[in-house]
Amino acid sequence: MNDNKILKVEKLKKYFPLKTGILGRTVNYVKAVDSVDLDVSGGQTLGLVGESGCGKTTLGKTIIKLTEPTDGKIFFNNTDITALNPSQMRPIRRQMQMIFQNPYGSLNPKMNIESIISEGMIIHGIAGPGERREMAAQLLKEVGLSETALKKYPHEFSGGQRQRIAIARVLAVKPSFVVCDEPVSALDVSVQAQIVNLLRSLQKEYDLTYLFISHDLRIVRQISDRVSVMYLGKIVENADSDRIYQNPLHPYTKVLIASVPDVMRRKKFEKYEVKGDVPSPIDPPSGCSFHPRCPLAGDICRKEEPRLIEKESGHFVSCHMV
Amino acid sequence: MTPMDEILSIEDLSISFGSRKKRVEVVSRVSLDIKRGEIVCLVGESGCGKTVTALSIMGLLPIPPASVDSGTIKFNGVDLLKLNDNQLRSYRGNKISMIFQEPVSSLNPVFTIGEQIGEAIRTHKDVRRAEERKRVIELLDMVGIPGAEKRYNSYPHELSGGMCQRVMIAMALSCDPELLIADEPTTALDVTIQASILELILDLRDRLDMAVLLITHDLGIVSQIGDRVYVLYAGKVAEQGSVDDIFSNTSHPYTYGLLSSVPTIYEKKEKLDSIKGVIPNPEDFPEGCRFNNRCGLAVQKCFDDSPSLFRIDDEHYSACFRSNEIDKLKNE
Numbered sequence: 001m002n003d004n005k006i007l008k009v010e011k012l013k014k015y016f017p018l019k020t021g022i023l024g025r026t027v028n029y030v031k032a033v034d035s036v037d038l039d040v041s042g043g044q045t046l047g048l049v050g051e052s053g054c055g056k057t058t059l060g061k062t063i064i065k066l067t068e069p070t071d072g073k074i075f076f077n078n079t080d081i082t083a084l085n086p087s088q089m090r091p092i093r094r095q096m097q098m099i100f101q102n103p104y105g106s107l108n109p110k111m112n113i114e115s116i117i118s119e120g121m122i123i124h125g126i127a128g129p130g131e132r133r134e135m136a137a138q139l140l141k142e143v144g145l146s147e148t149a150l151k152k153y154p155h156e157f158s159g160g161q162r163q164r165i166a167i168a169r170v171l172a173v174k175p176s177f178v179v180c181d182e183p184v185s186a187l188d189v190s191v192q193a194q195i196v197n198l199l200r201s202l203q204k205e206y207d208l209t210y211l212f213i214s215h216d217l218r219i220v221r222q223i224s225d226r227v228s229v230m231y232l233g234k235i236v237e238n239a240d241s242d243r244i245y246q247n248p249l250h251p252y253t254k255v256l257i258a259s260v261p262d263v264m265r266r267k268k269f270e271k272y273e274v275k276g277d278v279p280s281p282i283d284p285p286s287g288c289s290f291h292p293r294c295p296l297a298g299d300i301c302r303k304e305e306p307r308l309i310e311k312e313s314g315h316f317v318s319c320h321m322v
Numbered sequence: 323m324t325p326m327d328e329i330l331s332i333e334d335l336s337i338s339f340g341s342r343k344k345r346v347e348v349v350s351r352v353s354l355d356i357k358r359g360e361i362v363c364l365v366g367e368s369g370c371g372k373t374v375t376a377l378s379i380m381g382l383l384p385i386p387p388a389s390v391d392s393g394t395i396k397f398n399g400v401d402l403l404k405l406n407d408n409q410l411r412s413y414r415g416n417k418i419s420m421i422f423q424e425p426v427s428s429l430n431p432v433f434t435i436g437e438q439i440g441e442a443i444r445t446h447k448d449v450r451r452a453e454e455r456k457r458v459i460e461l462l463d464m465v466g467i468p469g470a471e472k473r474y475n476s477y478p479h480e481l482s483g484g485m486c487q488r489v490m491i492a493m494a495l496s497c498d499p500e501l502l503i504a505d506e507p508t509t510a511l512d513v514t515i516q517a518s519i520l521e522l523i524l525d526l527r528d529r530l531d532m533a534v535l536l537i538t539h540d541l542g543i544v545s546q547i548g549d550r551v552y553v554l555y556a557g558k559v560a561e562q563g564s565v566d567d568i569f570s571n572t573s574h575p576y577t578y579g580l581l582s583s584v585p586t587i588y589e590k591k592e593k594l595d596s597i598k599g600v601i602p603n604p605e606d607f608p609e610g611c612r613f614n615n616r617c618g619l620a621v622q623k624c625f626d627d628s629p630s631l632f633r634i635d636d637e638h639y640s641a642c643f644r645s646n647e648i649d650k651l652k653n654e
Contacts, residue, residue: 189584
């Protein structure tokens, strides 16, 4: 069963030290990712949802080692990549790519589209100088842009088109695993739908595996096979997409789903239950970190930290009250 | 409804930007009205003229390069466009107030929030310091900020995004406005916080009988709290009506496209519907109906003539020659 897991993460931690004074003494840590277990099967999409500041992006970056993990293990295609140094990482990084949230910031304004798309091919030695141009043109068609874009610069494109260029750049190095970090949040709804459709059809065509990070549960629903819900650096629920949306178990997941303004659920939210904001990850609450906002919280939640356990087959949740 | 209930009435408003040589019209003959206690939503993609319309009500357009070429904006019968800066100031932040998309950058980082809300009160009312403080704490309490007394002395950076938006709302409410303009008030916030801010707006409308003009690109939000909707496309009203009209009897292909591209959590669709292409730049708005190059129903007439709004029923209007054939889009 483990064989088709393209990515497996065990007890992954990423702590950022907080330093003080001129001596730079470490006084505390921001536990951005705190002991996360996760796996993704080949060709599937794992949706990662949570509010801002819960550690979604840090988790995505740590998995492809854009930041070094503090502790834990990352397996990619059953190879432990946790301890690899940058030069050992390079051939693997070709297979692990990332699409970023802000298409206005992620493309170099001084490079034309051809150089943007070819840069990865050059670094990874994918195609000779003669072929690159043709491949870049082909990729542009693939993502729904015309060849004439090659000589243009990023500022000549709209947000949706830029995101398409960012996708073409990722495809240029023939990855098998792509971290999509809020790829559509900055776009208009009609454009969001276009990009989601594009990501889905490319997934089929190239057998891509996605880690799809988003705070928008409606978009995650449309693209994910499995969904993990993250809260303050920890995964609190993990199940098949259908199951999590139809039968959410963790109170936090329930609250998230109830808060979605959905056109199919007309008029008024279901009674809004949580109070306050996500607490600071520097000094998370004792026990279950959701207890100060949780409508079900009891004594045990204040004292003891719940573990992520399998409540139903394939449906994991960490809550004392379920 | 009597005309007395109408608090804001915009008629034939056209706004253009640019230099003397080259002017580009971004809002074209828009008419819109809001009644007391009503939540009216202005919907459309970015670049369709939503924010420019809102800014013109507040007299906040940068003139030049902007200019209002035609129309009236009547607030309780007074044409705001005819007022000078001084006269306008007595409306702005007083009878009409506005909240913005980025709550954190809307606040001044070097003053406490109590000081900033107090300033809004002081500007419009003659109050003593102690009275002002009392009123600020009352307002903070009203918008659901816990420990209002303590928070009076907090600086914006000490508060989260959701709390800053509550502070902005408190400031907007400080002079009992009759109209609140909310420009994408929850776009920068998380879903749970978004839900609580929208609840707050609903609750305040009920308690204070205030009218709200809510600008958003998210039809999900409209379905939750809107009473009436204006769908704007390329600077023109494409469709207007009650929320029920718009959702259940959609009569413009653009509205239909927007509605079907909104994803839902209730089902996973095989393929998400989307509107082909993107909204054109104002200088390239097409001849005829401005939506013709993206529309699945466009016929020759749509390229020759520009449709004007016509009545479908009661309060429901659409600017489409083929508004009764929207069902045909479903089979595509």
